[in-house]
Amino acid sequence: MKALIQRVSSASVKVNGHSVGAIEHGILAYIGLGKDDNSQSMQRMIDKILTYRIFENTEDISKLGKLDQNLQQVKGGLLLVSQFTLMARTDKGRRPDFGRAMAPDIAQALFAQMIAYAKTQHPLVATGEFGANMQVASVNDGPLNFLLET
Template sequence: MKALIQRVSSASVMVDNNGVGAIEHGILAYIGLGHDDNLQHAQRMVDKILTYRIFENVSDPAKHGKLDQNVQQVGGGLLLVSQFTLMANTNNGRRPDFGAAMAPNAAQALFAELITYAKTQHPLVATGEFGANMQVTSINDGPLNFLLEV
């Protein structure tokens, strides 16, 4: 399982010109699911995202500029977007190979479980729409982007 996370000032997802998910300050997380991923991987990934320290501690001048706060500590939102292309093998040729990505039906079920778990761990969770053509808008804060794997 992979997650590309971005610290954002705001982020939103549109499907067919309808807003399906939005957050203000927080993390936009693109989630890629592989063949061997399971609920335990999903829970570990959510826990890692929620506790990953990518926010500055603005309340302590002595720590100015240090990334020592997580999204929960700063009261930020979490926008989860399924992104099978994160699992692409791009080592050969000029066309990505998506063979490592989980099959759509299994991925949809696991992504739904990931969302359910995330909502039990954090009060500000929004999502995209699995399998839809989504238009994602974000204001990347920093920019700070990290690729996480479990």
Template sequence: MKALIQRVQRASVTVDEQCVGRIEQGILAYIGLGPDDSLQSAKRMIDKILTYRIFDNDDNPAKYGKLDKNVQQVGGGLLLVSQFTLMAKTDKGRRPDFGGAMPPDAAQALFAQLIDYAKTQHANIATGQFGADMQVESVNDGPLNFILEVS
């Protein structure tokens, strides 16, 4: 499982001109699921995202400017967007190979479980719409972007 996370000032997902998910300060996380991923790896990924320290410590002047707080500590939101293209193989040729992605039906079920788990761990969770043509808008803060992986 891979996640591309971005620290954002705000982010939203629109489907068919309707906003389906929106957060203010927090993390926009694109989630890629592979064929061997499970609920256990999904829980590890959510735990990692929620505790990954990518926010400044504004409370302590001696540590200002250091990435010392996580999204939970700053009361931020988490916007989860399913993104099978993260699993693309890109080492050969000029066209991505999506054979490394979990099949859609299984991915949809696992992504739903991932969302359910995230909601038990953090109050401010928003999502995109699995399999939809989504328009994602964000104001990247920093910019700070990280690729996280769990197995």
């Protein structure tokens, strides 16, 4: 499993011109599910995203400017967007190979579990729409982007 996370000032997802998910200050997470992923790796990824320290400490003067706060500490939003292309193999040729990606029907069920689990761990969770053509807008804060893997 891979997650490309971005610290954002805001982010939103539209499908067919209608907003399906939006957050203010927080993390936009693109999620790629691989063939070997399961409920345990999904939970580890959500736990990692929620506790990954990518926010600056604004309260402790001795730590100003240091990235030592996580999403839960800053009470930010989490926007989860399914992104199978993260699993592409790109090291050979000029065309991505999606052979490592989980089959769509299995991935949809695991992504639904991921959303449900995230909502039990954090109060501010929004999502895109699995398998839809989505228009994602974000204001990347930093910019800060990290590729997490389980």
